[in-house]
Amino acid sequence: MNLRQIEFTLAVAEEASFTRAAEKCHTVQSALSHQVARLEDELGVALFERTSRHVRLTAAGEAFVRQAHVAWEAVRRISEEVAAVTGQVQGSLSIGAISALGDIDIVALIAGFHARHPQVDIQLSQSGSEELLAQLRQARLDIALVGLWRGEQIEGLEHLLLTQERLVALLPPTHAWRASEHLTLERLATLPLVDYPRGSSARLQTDKAFDAAGVRHQVRFEVNHLDLIVQFVSRGLAAGLVPQSVATRLQGVTPIAVQDAPERVLYAVWARSPSPAASAFITSLQAGSH
Template identity: 45%
Template sequence: MELQQMRYVVAVAETSSFTRAAERCLVVQSALSHQIARLERELGARLFERTSRRVRLTPAGAAFLPAARQCLDAAERAAAEVAAAVGEVRGRLAVGLISTVAAIDVAGALREFRRRYPHVRISLRVRASEELVEQVEQGAVDVAFLGLPTTARPRGVDARELARDRLVAVVAPDHPLAGEPAVDLRRLSTEVFVDLPARTAGRAQSDQAFSAAGLSRDVAFEVTTAHLIARLVEQGLGVAMLPSAYVPQLTGVTTVEVVDAPVRVEYAAWSRDGCSPAATAFLAVLDIPVDLPVAHGAG
């Protein structure tokens, strides 16, 4: 069993196509198919079901895929550790963040990291906090920046609190509340809301605050990014609540203080198994030490 065969399996699984997988891996399709067939013979099981219309994993393939990814990650990490031992930082840096991160300048930090470590391949993904925690646990993300209500902590990962911030109301410039110095949750509960999807950490902050106050609200628009929330608010379709440190990035909307607003806590999170050299170097760019005691999430 060879690492290259595992790369081919992962590529086919992710693209659902032998042709696209071969293009990604920069090999001819016949060579990729031959190596996967050779691996299947060695394993004694077919990894993919092939039809004229689609390619999908068999049960055996679904069982093999996570282990293959772990092997590839381990090989990549081994090479990075060797490079680090001779004074070089190489490999990959996968960063995840929520769309409303405000405690750090992610783009600026990545620019500085690339300047210092040009041989590291950087990737970035924007997801909900709970999904990012899972990806850190699985090794798909090296460092994640999360936002959680005060009632929750990152679970199953190492994390360091970065900042706390109150939410503010976000309304259209011509909304009746736009001229008010402050508002409370009871008044806001009479409005139609634009918010993040239900059962996400970003949504929970507001849901818990209204519930604790004995109030309900109408969330008519559920979207996945703060930018789209702001655009819908700007058009007068609803109001929203977003972190006060983030809203200065938005245009076309007005903010109003909320006297009984919930608090959002931002964290940096990484694997309990330790950081790769690239992840350690990136956290150092942000002045976040990983060799000091950290708050271990439960789970």
């Protein structure tokens, strides 16, 4: 087994295509396929199911990829750790973030970090908190900004509390309750709601709050992005719940305080042995969190 084979196999797993993986690795498909086949022969198992329509990991392939990500990350960090000894911060930094960060300006954070450490290659991706935490544990991200419900535990990872705040209701701009000073969850539960998918951390924030109030609520629309919540509310199809700092910047909806509102806690989360670039980014976050 060699590093090239690990790189090629990870690329096929991520792209679900030998053709796209070859393009990503800047090689010809025949060479990539040959190296993956040699690795499978060495391991004595098939890592991929190949048909004319799809390429996907076998159970053995999933096990290989979990460990391969860790190994590939360790190799990637060798030169970065050596450079760090001489005071240089370089290499790559992969950041994951949820879409609703409130007062945190992720672009300004990245721009400031880039100005201080121009030799670091920075990447950003957006997803839900659960997916970002999973990618951290798979060594596919260096750091993630996630929103969790109050009391949720973060196992096996380091974290920094950035902010915590109550959620507020979003109502259509022409709704009869738009002039109310506040609502209760019991009253809000009489409306159709738009929310994040069941089981997600964002949804847990609201589900647990309604449960604690002893109120049944009806989520008519399950979406995975803040923009869709705003669109459903602004068109009068549903009400929603979002962090207060997020609501103040939204257009076409009316934010209303909720008396027994749930709370969201925003964290920066990273692995217990961060890369030099990740350590430098964490230091920037810590300086800004005071």
